[in-house]
Amino acid sequence: MIDTRSANSNDTDSHAKKRRSAEAALRFVAADSVLGVGTGSTVGCFIEALAARPGLIRAAVSSSEATSRQLRAAGIEILDLNDVTALPVYIDGADEATRTRQLIKGGGGALTREKIVAAAADRFICIIDDGKLVETLGAFPLPIEVIPMARALVARMIETRGARAVWRRGFVTDNGNHILDVHGLSIRDPLALERELGEITGVVTVGLFAARPADVLLVGTATGTEAI
Numbered sequence: 001m002i003d004t005r006s007a008n009s010n011d012t013d014s015h016a017k018k019r020r021s022a023e024a025a026l027r028f029v030a031a032d033s034v035l036g037v038g039t040g041s042t043v044g045c046f047i048e049a050l051a052a053r054p055g056l057i058r059a060a061v062s063s064s065e066a067t068s069r070q071l072r073a074a075g076i077e078i079l080d081l082n083d084v085t086a087l088p089v090y091i092d093g094a095d096e097a098t099r100t101r102q103l104i105k106g107g108g109g110a111l112t113r114e115k116i117v118a119a120a121a122d123r124f125i126c127i128i129d130d131g132k133l134v135e136t137l138g139a140f141p142l143p144i145e146v147i148p149m150a151r152a153l154v155a156r157m158i159e160t161r162g163a164r165a166v167w168r169r170g171f172v173t174d175n176g177n178h179i180l181d182v183h184g185l186s187i188r189d190p191l192a193l194e195r196e197l198g199e200i201t202g203v204v205t206v207g208l209f210a211a212r213p214a215d216v217l218l219v220g221t222a223t224g225t226e227a228i
C-alpha cells in the first residue's frame with residue numbers, strides 16, 4: 001500500500017524548498033531588465049514571486065510555451081530572443097546538479113530552448129531543491145531531443161554505449177521533436193558526453209548542461225537557501 005501521507009508531506013517539503021530557491025533568485029534580477037525565464041515547477045514558483053513584484057522587469061524571453069502562458073497570466077510581456085540584444089540573467093531549474101554547477105535538464109522537455117536562452121544570457125542562475133544535488137550526474141534519466149524520423153536510429157546508437165534509451169511516448173516538444181530518456185549512465189565526464197552524444201546524427205539537444213553550466217546554483221533546503 002502507498003503511504004499517501006508521507007508522499008504528500010515529501011511533496012510539500014520539496015515545494016517549500018523550490019519556493020525558497022525561487023525567491024532567493026529575485027535578488028539577481030535587475031530592475032527594468034529583460035529576463036530569461038526557464039521551465040518547470042521551480043520556475044513556476046519564481047514566476048509567482050515575480051508576479052508579486054509588478055513592474056520589476058521590463059519583459060521576458062521565455063524557454064517554452066508553458067512558461068509563456070504563465071508569464072502572460074502574470075502580466076509580463078514576452079520578447080522573441082531574435083529581438084533582444086542583451087540578456088543579463090537567465091533563471092531556470094534543473095533535474096540534477098553537481099557542486100561544479102553542471103546539470104541535467106529536460107525533465108519537462110524544454111531542453112533545447114532552455115539551452116538556447118542559457119547560451120544567450122550573461123549569467124545563468126539555477127534554482128533547485130536540495131534533493132537534486134548529486135555527486136555524479138546520471139541517476140536521473142538523461143533527456144535527449146531528437147528529430148522524429150531519427151528516434152530509433154539514435155536509440156540504437158546510444159544503446160551501443162551500454163545505456164538504455166526510452167522513448168517518451170506521446171510527448172512532442174515545442175519544436176515538434178521527440179524525447180529519448182537515457183537510463184543507466186554514470187556520467188564521470190559530463191562535458192565529453194555532452195559533446196559525444198551531440199554528434200550523433202538526428203540528435204537536436206542533449207540535456208547535459210556542462211559546456212554551459214550554471215553560474216550560480218541556489219539550493220533550497222529545509223531552513224533556507226545555499227548559494228554555490
Ligand code: 5RP
Nearest residue numbers: 040041042093106107108110
Ligand atoms: C524542463 C527542465 C526543468 O528545469 C527541470 O525538469 C526541473 O523541473 P522542476 O522544477 O519541475 O523540478 O529542465 O525542461
